[in-house]
Amino acid sequence: MTITTLKLDGLHCGNCVKSVEKALKGLPSVADVKIDLATQMAEIDSQESVQTLIETIENIGFDAELAN
Numbered sequence: 001m002t003i004t005t006l007k008l009d010g011l012h013c014g015n016c017v018k019s020v021e022k023a024l025k026g027l028p029s030v031a032d033v034k035i036d037l038a039t040q041m042a043e044i045d046s047q048e049s050v051q052t053l054i055e056t057i058e059n060i061g062f063d064a065e066l067a068n
Contacts, residue, residue, distance in 0.1 A: 001031050001045045004053060008040045009063035016062070023060050024053065041067060 011017060017035045020042065024033045029047035036042075042064070044053055050066055057064040 001029075001047060004044045004046060004048075004050055005067040006042045006044065006050075006053060006057070006064045007067045008035070008042055008057065011035070011037055011040055011062065013037075019060055020057055020062060023056050027052065027056060 008020065011020070014037065017037050020035060021033045024030050024042075024044055024046075027046065027048050030044060032045040034043045042057075046053065054064045054066075
């Protein structure tokens with residue numbers, strides 16, 4: 001697996017975090033998701049492409065981009 005770090009935007013509460021975690025964990029090759037609400041950063045352990053991860057997050061109403 002590969003760790004991908006994404007910068008998120010639009011997370012306001014724990015329910016937002018849970019929504020993103022649920023959407024990402026619904027992908028077939030996502031092993032783990034860690035999201036820090038304070039920094040709006042997500043670490044995803046997955047074989048999914050970065051584009052797939054970003055599209056999954058954007059499809060539920062949040063913004064995401066690859067962290068620098």
